[in-house]
Amino acid sequence: MGLVVSAIAFLFAVAVVGAAAKRLPQAPTVVYGGTAAACALIALWAALRLAGGGADADLVLPVGLPWIQAHLRADALSAVFLIVVNLGGITASLFGWGYERAHHESHGASQDGPVLPLYPLFLAGMNMVLIAADAFTFLLSWEFMSLASWLLVLSTHRDPETPKAAHLYLLMASFGTACLLLAFGVLATAHGDYSFAAIRAHAPAAGAAALVVALILLGAGSKAGLVPLHVWLPLAHPAAPSHVSALMSGVMTKVAVYAMIRVLFDLLGEPEWWWGGVTMGFGALTAVMGVLYALMQDDVKRLLAYSTVENIGAIVIALGLALVFKAAHTPVIAALALAAALLHVVNHSLFKSLLFFAAGAMLTATGSRDLNRLGGLIHRMPTTAVLALIGAAAISALPPLNGFVGEWLLFQAILNAPALSEWSLKIEIAVVGAALALATALAGACFVRLYGIAFLGRPRSRAAAEAVEVGRAMRLGMAVPAVLCVVLGVLPTPLIRLFEPALRLLVEAGPFDGRAYQPWFWLAPTSAIGNSYNGLIMLVVIALLSVVLVLGIHRKASDRVRWSIPWGCGFDGPDPAAVTQYTASSFGQPIRRAFGSTVFRARDHVDMPAPGDTRPARLSVTWTDPAWVVVVEPLARAVGWLAEKANRLQFLTIRRYLTLIFLALVVLLVMVAVTQR
Amino acid sequence: MSDLGYDAAHMLGAVVLLMSFALLYQRRLFSLLNVFTLQALALTATAAWQAYSHGEPHLYITALLTLVLKAILIPVALHRIIVKMKIHRTIEPALGIGLTMVAGVSLVTLSILLVLPVTADATALTRENLALSLSVVLLGLLMMISRRNAVSQVVGFMSIENGLILAAVGAAGMPLVVEMSVAFSVMVAFIIFGIFLFHIRERFDTLDMQKIESFRGESD
């Protein structure tokens, strides 16, 4: 435990070096090297703890609230998330180092705000949340994490959109913190003992517990991006530099998931059956809405951010299922669902980081995140293209990659719905399952669109046509998560085994309990629906079949190849702007028509020139986010209206101010007169 | 304490309150000043009587201060200001006189209601004194907010102060009365000084919004 705290302290020290970046030319190397080393240390420590059974490690520091001090504890659950966070930290540091250098070379002295001093602080904040074991330390770290990431978002403050995004972000983050504050207010004992140990010892009454569940869903949900609290996420995540976006989307949202798990599974004690039902419902809404939003985005990073919303939805569905099964006293199934959640947490952190890195690489190479200005990058950036393809396939839950394993486990849990006794839950789970399936399928469409438009086809701008592959550090930063995506897809069982202590801590069972035959390369969880999956064999068979196929075909078939110009309806020139190929908007059209016209009020506007006019026709798409229309805008209007009304008080005459004093006095006196009766 | 002592103190206090009502009733500035002078004289008498009946010589100083400042200096100064600065000699009530009177009566009722629960361990004089001074203070405040004219507002402010002194001299053996009344007088002097020096004629009630907004850097 001392090691983790020292590593976090080291992150703070690195931040100080980062603050002196102007005077130290080696500062980027020191900062990113330092953060990578610290993260590696913590991740390794956590992995070793888990491998050793995940015993609790405790430490009390003489800081924080004076009468309880700062309690730190790394139990199995913390260890799991420490691995996730720091794995993300390592890859982001690798990529960030290359990213920073590339930007330094191309832009010279940066006009942007500082990233170097804040980046380690952000990592430190996330790590601190995970090891906090009292409400004060927890929320302090939580809000510190928000603060650091807010400043990181503001590093691109010269972009006129950024301040709006940053403002909304910090506001929503604080709204979330406020909800968590209230939740811990209920949980803490009356004497101000905010330590988790004391909270655990005092189970709240039923009503209070319900309140806590609602507040946690609001508080942690706003950070994780649960619909309709997601509005800030697709604005803020993309605004930061790409490696920070990766951390925010891939890792920070997981910290929010950690908060949900910590409170719902650990601190609140025995769950009620409807907690999971509500949680699941939000998850399903989030998953479907998130991916539909993503399908309508033309901005690569914003698309990825919306996809994060979708994946968080999937994770929250899994959490809800686990809660439901825990409440139904079927701990093994609960463990199965929770394992699916944790696995998806790891998976999403990997492929989302990878994809954000790829977006950063595209941004570095072409200077654009607009899909309609990209295209054909597979020729100019071959390594990035391959790695991004792995990421896109993994996030689309294609076997034998890791995204599919999480999905598979989750469906196994869903299929155990008959074990429950509540009818409403059974039916809800069926609907949630359909929603999840829909979201997964739409995610496939979404990433075909992203990858197809950005990497395939012909360039849509000169910058894309002249893109250059990014440097070695950035490629390495992408390669690590890509390799892990494959490895975890093929061999998920050892990872789930590693997480087992956390599952036992939370639901008191493991997903493999009671199954005799358990080789390490086989995924066969205990379930009423007996099943198994083996990505390794699948991969081997696919490889074998491919070899057979290629050999067979090439023995028989002609090897002649001719290159030719495809028929493009008469349009074909070297000018990227005159290429007739599908754009991001046109690709999205069928799905937009099927889903978007009612939910998002999506409308296509075609500007068709008259016959004989050589002007190109233009298609523009407009759509509105219902969460904005229903939640954000009315709130903003209400505050604005009230502020306008209140503002009149600034311009009264002195006599009227005196009247106010007089009235206040009289009211108080009347109150005294009345209460004295 | 003799009955006479009690009755006299009571009577004088009642005169002060009566003058407060009279202040609310005035429509002309000069008569307002005259009524205020009367109130100050009544207060002087109260302070002097208390000094005599309770044997507290320092209250004579209070009486003297009240007499010199409130009954002579301030009315004279205000008179000069009105003349010199050509302030309108009629009072513009922000609240109709009738309504003001109703409000005043309600305030006095409120004061009495508030004082009623004061238990018997306080002397009768304290209770009476409390009700009277509370009424005077509230009426002074009412005067300040129901008149648009700066001078009448100053008068209202000073009538609040009269209420304070009435309360202070009535409380047996209250220390620091003199010090506090001196400190307070400094404040009143400040106000008059301010009006005089900065020509704040109607600042109490500037209705020109545009002007205020531009002052405060708050306009668009």
Place this chain on the structure above:
Amino acid sequence: MTPLLATLYQILQMLLVLALAPLLTGWVRLVKARLVGRRGPSVLQPYRDLLRLLRKEVVLARNASWLFRAVPYMMFTAIWLAAGLVPVFTTQLALAPTADLIALIALLGSARFFLALAGMDTGTSFGGIGSSREMMIAALAEPAMLMIVFSVAILVRSTSLAEIADFMMSGAVGLRISLALALIALVMVAIAENARIPIDNPATHLELTMVHEAMVLEYSGRHLALVEAASMLKMLLYMALIACVFAPWGMATAGSGVAAALGGVVVFVAKLAVGGTLLALFETSIAKMRVFRVGEFLGGALLLSLLGAIFLYVSRGV
């Protein structure tokens, strides 16, 4: 059952599906031709077409990347493997525990994912049209498929196809509304997934209505042969799937011997013939629908399958 025999069966199945797929396509074409009063090509014509394509040179779009050339192999392998996983003549397959019905659906999803990417690789409008429509169809077909799995799996208490077939053969399930709804939904999905009328027309090259054909428009030579063969395999796969879940009779099971397995092959061929005939009948009696109506068609499938899943709880025994 020895692992060796299971492996043998598995290899046999892989070869069998490969061999039968063009035959099924040929059969459907023949029946359709006969139904509209033409003589039609030979049942073996698809084999000849494939061989001819293999011998032709490959013409590649100037802009095509390695992905374009790799995708036919990738998708063919994925569909081949998927087809190999559906029990057709025996439930005793070596790869059965490797992948269940969910994994099978995902494998098909992978194939589609890469084919859609390939459609966009050449940088022409047709590829984009095809890919975007294909993904829209998939977005609805896949969840419908998973809901069908949901209904069946909850009844059978397994998602393993072998166990589903075993269970269905045992007759313990009886007649159920859920299953009926699931069957209808599955047929609808199968029609959509195989680009059959009324969703798509495998024989058209009219740009406004093309879906699948638009996506693979730039393929030629051996690549096209692979793509075509994969489509044929996929059609066979879906028929085998319907047969396996809803009409598994005649399949060899755990206790039965090699003879039963051979019998299973014969029964399977017969099932295919019946299925092909039904498909041809259906296709000749219906008109193609507009592309944007497809969403409603598949949305209907999804709702039917969801209803089926919910009906499970209403009916007895779950």
Place this chain on the structure above:
Amino acid sequence: MSVVAVIVATPLIGAAVLALVPGHRLGARLNIGFSAVTLLASLVLFGLEPSSGALFVVDAFNIYLIALTAFVGLTTSVFSAGYIAHEIAVGKLDERKLRFYHAMYQAFMFTMLLALSANNLGVMWVAVEGATLTTVLMVSLYRTAASIEAAWKYFILCGVGIALALFGTILMYMAAQPVMGPGMAAMTWTELMGHVAKISPAILNLAFVFLLIGYGTKVGLAPLHAWLPDAHAEGPTPISAVLSGLLLNVALYAVLRFKMLLAANGQAIAPGPLMIAMGLASLLLAGLMLYRRRDVKRFFAYSSIEHMGIITFAFGMGGPLANFAGLLHMAMHSLTKSAIFYAVGHAVQVTGTQRIERISGLTVSHPALGWGLLAGVVAIAGLPPFGVFMSEFLLVTSTFARQPLLALPLVVGILVAFGALVLRVQQLCFGAPGMVEGSGVPVAEVPLQGTLVPLYAHLALVLVAGVWLPGPLVAWFQAVAALLG
């Protein structure tokens, strides 16, 4: 007691000396010198036993407030030295005014320290009144129409407030006199605390209402707050800093002393609901007001109202946690808000404007200043790791546990204000820096006058307090929290 006398006397002597010293440089140095002596003397208090006499009292409540006041007095005098040098340079102030300014500054410190250390309620009242007079004169220092207007408003409203407070004080004496007999004892706080249980509650209630309204006006509680924003905006920035950082605290301190009496009485009305209502009103009103502010100093003045609302709410809630939070918040707000005003003072001087929309990109043009301002606003907005976070944490959690319905408006108010603070600080600190008002010079090329040491000293203290509170301070807070009921 002699130490307290030294603490109080030093600024008084300072005022006299500075009134006679010509030359603003010498004046500024002497100002710093006297403030430093005061601070040193007040630090000595930490080593002494708590004691009380007829005139002065030193107990757990005021010991840290005295030190805090002396400390902020010193740092502000340091800031002021740089500030006035710039004002002289641009011709907004002259030597004569500065002599007056320095004398008044020390006089103000005298009244603050006297009010804090006075044991006699009458003396306390006189001191608060003196504080009003001295600051009124300083607010109108620039003699602009707006500053005179502001000073006038300040003076009238606080004059009425102070009159009501005096009435409350007299009532307190009237209540105590039958029990404790005539004389000084009935106006001495420590004596009153000893006998208050026997005092009839009726007059006590009445007294508290007048004291709450009276001193509450000086605290800036809504709807009594109207003087505060203008007084902050129009006076010299060092004065804004001490107004927000010290005067508001002292007025609240006075209210709390009386609240202790009520709490110790036992039968009197619970003052909690009154304070909660006024605190919430201040919080919500100020939070909304923040959105329409265009003047940067007025903006932060409203933020002071907001925080005074939070603190009043905390003391209204009562109980060990909320009272602790209130005491901590008082100290944190004092340090943070004065730090913000230092930063704002510098920002206004380099950009030549007080209008928020004309100031931008401070982190780019003057990184040390910009990040300092940002840190200050982050701290005042209640973000960790600064001290305000700890107090708001305690307040919100304990309120929600006891009175969930009260916690909602509290949280809503804090969030509304938070939104405005973040919005404006982004405008001030980020984006591209502009030109100096009325000239074509880029702001980035204007050098910073004076030192940023006071700003960062305050921020450092607030930062440390956010993660670690010294033991003695916690013990004081807890003792006072118990007395506050």
